């Protein structure tokens with residue numbers, strides 16, 4: 001599926017144009033569990049900071065989220081441009097604040113930097129990068145069945161449906 | 173088609189076209205339906221069993237623009253309370269003008285009912301006399317009592333499930349199927365409400381019926397029902413029409429012109445398909461059932477049936493307020509039916525002070541697509557990182573949508589015309605939407621907003637995540653009125669049977685004939701009842717050789 005059509009579904013269904021998220025910053029200690037390497041390590045670390053592993057569910061990279069995004073990014077000139085500008089901004093900011101690459105920072109430091117992107121001016125490249133990648137990563141992550149067990153009774157709508165729909169949901 | 177000489181050509185296979193074709197085929201009349209879209213294959217085209225189900229919507233993806241908008245009105249700073257907004261995204265429209273959103277519809281066998289939520293409503297009887305009672309819109313040339321037997325026929329064919337009593341909308345026979353049980357979520361929302369709620373009447377099977385299985389409450393009707401229990405026109409009217417052997421359907425065939433013949437009769441239609449082939453089809457009778465945008469467009473393109481100057485005029489659109497919020501408890505609200513509960517308390521046309529035309533109230537959580545974690549991550553749960561994951565777990569299943577749909581009154585600035593510049597695949601002007609939300613509508617919307625907020629408060633919804641309305645953005649799934657039905661050829665396009673006042677063998681059977689919109693009722697059942705009535709009239713006229 002093309003990136004645009006995914007966004008369209010969610011906008012049209014709800015009459016919403018793409019908007020801006022409120023700031024809600026995660027401030028938890030810890031490092032990304034698997035430190036990725038390779039040419040796209042920086043992007044993978046960024047995506048895993050948006051969606052880290054916790055006790056109940058895996059990190060985005062464990063479900064191949066960053067890889068799927070990269071596959072699409074590589075096919076789209078405009079996404080590629082946004083991607084490289086966004087990554088450049090992350091590293092530049094990491095150097096300014098901590099004299100390190102983004103990938104070498106601790107999680108709380110990465111969180112601080114992403115929060116700056118989130119709160120930046122609407123028209124800024126870092127804000128656009130954050131917004132687009134956040135929503136996209138969430139889409140890919142939460143459409144993966146390995147994330148569903150923490151939502152109790154959730155499965156694809158068919159073929160079984162929800163015959164128990166008129167009872168209270170089972171406790172997880 | 174060489175071996176099949178149609179007596180009647182029906183253009184369009186949606187709510188109206190399917191019902192008129194079924195009526196005629198069932199009576200032994202040979203009918204051909206010309207449909208510009210494809211046939212969808214439910215098991216294949218609506219893949220609700222795959223892991224990525226939430227990333228897909230109904231599969232009708234226009235490859236070419238189908239309509240345009242004339243410039244829409246300036247927003248009034250005094251009506252700031254009616255701006256759509258969400259906690260995550262802020263205002264939906266940050267500009268100074270109303271946004272040109274979407275006319276939600278489907279091209280294909282079954283038309284827009286493929287995408288619909290299955291609500292099957294009769295019109296409030298008083299909503300058919302808006303002019304004589306309230307001095308607005310126009311009266312219907314027929315009464316509720318005249319339409320009632322046709323409602324019964326449509327309900328039986330579809331297998332509508334509904335309650336014993338719906339107040340003013342009296343019935344001569346019970347619904348063919350018992351109502352669906354309310355979902356746990358809808359019960360929780362309506363339990364402490366001051367309003368009166370009941371099971372919605374739905375064209376969705378509560379029991380197996382006529383070789384179709386009962387619903388399994390997967391909550392995703394708007395993505396297309398792969399089981400065939402939703403009573404969309406393809407699995408009801410058209411399936412039954414084809415089974416008679418008297419009906420053929422030609423997909424990817426667009427009618428581009430209706431040709432006048434002698435003696436005020438239509439001679440033929442020009443049909444074009446996507447492979448570039450063009451041909452002409454003759455018949456004794458022609459029925460336009462292309463929906464309230466495309467039917468007036470076809471008539472305007474053909475310069476036919478517009479003796480009154482009313483073709484395209486009186487355009488009426490969806491008036492909607494939708495509030496989504498988080499209930500304090502996990503209700504498992506991703507399960508069930510799109511719109512299972514309704515309140516008719518404000519549906520009579522006099523219910524809203526200063527704004528004639530009523531409204532409905534419904535609990536419509538699955539219809540608002542809040543049925544999976546992707547929608548929650550986009551629209552409900554803000555942020556990212558560890559806290560976001562935790563919040564997703566805490567909030568999933570708690571989202572509730574309360575919706576109100578209301579009347580739209582015709583006004584001089586709301587109409588469909590031909591776009592002077594933009595063309596379709598065949599080089600013909602696209603229909604252009606001219607839409608204006610007037611003061612009465614904004615008053616009604618304000619009232620509807622208040623109702624939704626009251627239900628939300630009484631239900632213990634503690635966080636409102638979105639409020640969306642149609643004041644600041646044109647978004648319509650219910651459109652009507654553009655070839656109004658009436659007794660006078662001076663101010664209406666078709667008569668009480670759906671026949672052109674001048675062209676003896678030209679009929680219209682779709683939402684464009686509505687003289688008034690109703691007060692938020694879902695329109696398909698009324699379109700179908702009218703179309704069956706039109707079909708029976710054509711049958712009788714053909715039998716008497718009056719056409």
Ligand SMILES: Cc1cc2nc3c(=O)[nH]c(=O)nc-3n(C[C@H](O)[C@H](O)[C@H](O)COP(=O)(O)OP(=O)(O)OC[C@H]3O[C@@H](n4cnc5c(N)ncnc54)[C@H](O)[C@@H]3O)c2cc1C
Pocket residue numbers: 183184185186187188189206207208209276277278279280281282283284285286287288289290291292293394425426427428461462463464466467470649650651681682683684694695696697699
């Ligand atoms: C998301 C959604 C939810 C809805 N929910 C409900 C609901 O719960 N209950 C309800 O009652 N209504 C609902 N509706 C509205 C309902 O679907 C429509 O009001 C109804 O289908 C309109 O019927 P129609 O016959 O006027 O047009 P349509 O059903 O739109 O059919 C028109 C058909 O004509 C074809 N056509 C157009 N032009 C040509 C041409 N030139 N040549 C050949 N073919 C042509 C089109 O391809 C289409 O198939 C919903 C609609 C949507 C989009």
Ligand code: SF4
Pocket residue numbers: 161376377387388389390391392393394396397398399400401402508509510
């Ligand atoms: S809720 Fe019922 S009618 Fe709707 S798609 Fe699911 S099975 Fe079909």
